[in-house]
Amino acid sequence: MPRWAITLISLAVLIGAWEFFGRDINPVFGSYPSAIAVAFVELVRTGQLGAALYESLRPFVVGYGLAIMVGVPLGLIIGRFRVVEAALGIYVTAGYAMPLVALVPLLILWLGLGFAVKASVVFLMSLFPICINTWLGVTAVPKSLIEVGRAFVAPDSVILRRIVLPATLPYIMAGIRLAVGRAVVAMVIAEFFTTISGLGAIIINSANNFDTATMFVPIVVLMVLAIGLNGLIGWVEHRVAPWQAEIAGRDE
Amino acid sequence: MGSVELIDVSKTFMLRVDGAQQTVRALENLSFSVSDGEIVALIGPSGCGKTTALRIAMGLDAASGGKVAVDGVTVIGCGHDRGMVFQHAELLPWLTALENVMFGLEMKGMRGAQLRETAQRYLALVGLQDSGNRRPYQLSGGMQQRVGIARALAIDPKVLLMDEPFGALDAQTRETMQAELIDIHARTGKTILFVTHDLDEAVLLADRVVVMQHGAVQEIMNVPLPRPRGDLEALRGSAAFTETRYRLWRAINATDH
Numbered sequence: 229m230p231r232w233a234i235t236l237i238s239l240a241v242l243i244g245a246w247e248f249f250g251r252d253i254n255p256v257f258g259s260y261p262s263a264i265a266v267a268f269v270e271l272v273r274t275g276q277l278g279a280a281l282y283e284s285l286r287p288f289v290v291g292y293g294l295a296i297m298v299g300v301p302l303g304l305i306i307g308r309f310r311v312v313e314a315a316l317g318i319y320v321t322a323g324y325a326m327p328l329v330a331l332v333p334l335l336i337l338w339l340g341l342g343f344a345v346k347a348s349v350v351f352l353m354s355l356f357p358i359c360i361n362t363w364l365g366v367t368a369v370p371k372s373l374i375e376v377g378r379a380f381v382a383p384d385s386v387i388l389r390r391i392v393l394p395a396t397l398p399y400i401m402a403g404i405r406l407a408v409g410r411a412v413v414a415m416v417i418a419e420f421f422t423t424i425s426g427l428g429a430i431i432i433n434s435a436n437n438f439d440t441a442t443m444f445v446p447i448v449v450l451m452v453l454a455i456g457l458n459g460l461i462g463w464v465e466h467r468v469a470p471w472q473a474e475i476a477g478r479d480e
Numbered sequence: 481m482g483s484v485e486l487i488d489v490s491k492t493f494m495l496r497v498d499g500a501q502q503t504v505r506a507l508e509n510l511s512f513s514v515s516d517g518e519i520v521a522l523i524g525p526s527g528c529g530k531t532t533a534l535r536i537a538m539g540l541d542a543a544s545g546g547k548v549a550v551d552g553v554t555v556i557g558c559g560h561d562r563g564m565v566f567q568h569a570e571l572l573p574w575l576t577a578l579e580n581v582m583f584g585l586e587m588k589g590m591r592g593a594q595l596r597e598t599a600q601r602y603l604a605l606v607g608l609q610d611s612g613n614r615r616p617y618q619l620s621g622g623m624q625q626r627v628g629i630a631r632a633l634a635i636d637p638k639v640l641l642m643d644e645p646f647g648a649l650d651a652q653t654r655e656t657m658q659a660e661l662i663d664i665h666a667r668t669g670k671t672i673l674f675v676t677h678d679l680d681e682a683v684l685l686a687d688r689v690v691v692m693q694h695g696a697v698q699e700i701m702n703v704p705l706p707r708p709r710g711d712l713e714a715l716r717g718s719a720a721f722t723e724t725r726y727r728l729w730r731a732i733n734a735t736d737h
Contacts, residue, residue, distance in 0.1 A: 372570045375540055379564040380587040380635070390583070394574045471573045474617045 256438045263441040264448060271445055276430065281449065284415055284426030287343055291350025292411045299355045299407075300400055303362025307396075308388055313363075320363065324356035328414070332421045346418040346425075353414030354407035361406065365399025366392055398472050401465040408457045412450050481551050482638030482671035484537060484562070485513040488546035491532055491695070506532045507695040509546070514639065519665060519672040521682035523732065524692035530675045531643055533692070537673060538564050538641050550638055560588050563632030565642040565674075569624040571616040577627045578603060578612035584631045602634040603627070605664065622653035626660075633668065642674035646681065658684055659712050666708045679732075683725045684712055691731045699731045 243261050250260025271277040306313050306320065332349060339345040369392055377387040419428025427446035434442035466473060491507040507529045514520040522530040535541040537548050539558035547554045550561045558564075563584075571580045581599035590598065603612050606626035616624055625645060632640055645661075646654040658681060665672060676682050682689045683703055691698040703724055705715060715721050 372566065372568070373572065376566070376570050376572065376583075377587075378540060379538060379558050379566075380584045380631075381558050381560055382587045386587070391572065394572070397574075469574065471615055471617060474615075 256440060259441040259444050264444045267439070267442040268445045268448075271430070271442065277445065277449070280426045280430050280446065284419065284428070287346035287418065288350055288411060288415045290343075291347040291414070292354050292407065294347070295351050295354040295358055295407060295411070296404060298351075299358030299403070300362050303359040303400075303403075304366055304388060304392060304396065306359070307363040307366025308392060317363070320356060320359050323352075324360055326352075326356075328353055329417055329421070332417065336422060341423045345422050346415070349418040349422075350411050350414045353417075354411040357406040357410060358400070358403040361399050361403025362396060365396035365403075368399065369395040394469070397469045398465070401461060401469070405458055405461050408454050408461070412454050416450070481516050482561075483513060483515045483551055484639045484671065484673060485511075485549045485552075486533065486537060486546070487511055487549065489533065489536055489543045489548065490545035491529070491536060491541065492544045505695055507536070507543075510692075510696060511546075512690050512697055512700060514671055514673050516671055517669045518688065519674070519686045521686035521689045522673065522675045522692060523677065523679070523682045523689055523728070524698070525732070526677065528692040529695040530692050532695075534641055534643050534673065534675050537639075538562055540564075560635050561638045563635055563637035563640050565625070565628050565632045565640065565645045567644045568648055569616070569621075569628035571624055571627055571631075573616050576613050576615055577608060577619065577623075580616070580627055581631045581634050584635045588635045599630075599634060602630040605633065605667075606630045606660065620653075621649050622657055625649065625657065629661075629664070633664070633670070637670075639671045639673060642672065644675050644677065647677065654678075654681070655712070661685060662709050662712065666710075679725055679728055680716070683721060683728060684709070684715060689728060691728070698734075701728060701731060 247261045250258055250263075253260075255263070268277070302316075302320075306316055328349065331352075332345075335345050335348055339348060373391055373395055374387060377391045382390070415426075416428045416431070419426050420432065424432055427450060430446045431443050434440070489507055489510045490505070492503055492505050495502045495504050510529070510533055512520070522533060524530050532541060536543045539548070539555060539562070549555065550559070555561065571577075572583060575583060578596070578599050581602055582595055585595055585598055600609065600612065603609055606629055608623060608626055608630065611619065611623065616627070619627065625648075629642075629645070646657045649657060661672075662685060664670070672685075674685070683705070686703055687707070689701045689703060691701065701724075705718075705720055705724065709715055
């Protein structure tokens, strides 16, 4: 059976069961797919969902994009140079475990309640998995490939750019994938704790009105968004590192 | 010109075994030379230091003592005067065969149309003119090693250094590759130093064989087979080959106790 068919069956079973059992639950305490679908249509019709999505995605894209642009080079340098690793490695390891939610009030004091603080929260949450994965990837580059560079008298910068970077790509892409989930969570956290806005606002407002079905709409939208982004990243990975699928992977 | 000399080369390194520091002497006052256009084989039991010696000649490892000279000039570190062929080819998997050959040339500073042209010419030299667009995983082991040889030859080094270049290949491919190396040598006249653990290979290809044992030269043996050695198959059947191979076998086994 093709993979998509298995996924589709799995989805149908889950949604069907949710629909079947969800209907018996008090609509304040839970909801079910068809009610969520109705709420979804309503939110789309009034334009609320589109506006909220746009509002949420702006800090998401900026924060996540910056995290990639900073995290990848930082991870490459930490992994490649022992001095930098010794000097900065601990902060990256610590930063990954940082309870960011607790720091949001401080970030608000620094950056206010608007766009900047939201983008920063997303940035800080997604920076570390990208950086750590890149770092890990660099340390896993076969020594023999580095020696090819050295044997042909390639300068350090060329070894980094033309050997270490491509050899690390699978790890970098894995980090970027892991960061998608964290970035989505960070986005909603930012919307809860700063100016209530975007998809986070729909969640809070509908929860306050005991409109559980509407509350589920942004949650589902975010999860679908994360799946979509994951697929997109996988596609990009296949484009930039086509050799990887050939030399590694499972038997199908 | 292209000669390479190892003069009194020593190599020691520290090993931590069960918490205790141990000093391992991998090479001790190793000296031998390869003269211009000559093929020399380094042979010996595993752990005798033959690969270490080659890596020091290349500059990938630093010697603890002694020096390496190319054409009489002491060299430190890697240089374009030496071309390295690795045991497992070590092609960059994200580059095509042609780009892998181009990589070495680019590092030497070649640019523009000349770059692609030169790489193409060396791919043709190893018989891969039609496979330039393939990536390493689309090439067989023998083809990968040919690209490795083309990459090293393309930078036009004075000396070609090869670390068990055909050791990872199956017997048939190995024989084909040996014949091709002889052919390439006849055409380019390159000085070649290679490491092998294969007696046949050492006798068939080399002018002289350096037998190593415990990090030092045990014996240096001349191979009295004529050049050019066009027909390796006939050579294998010759009395001279059998006799030389036997002498080499005795030299190696004399040390092995």
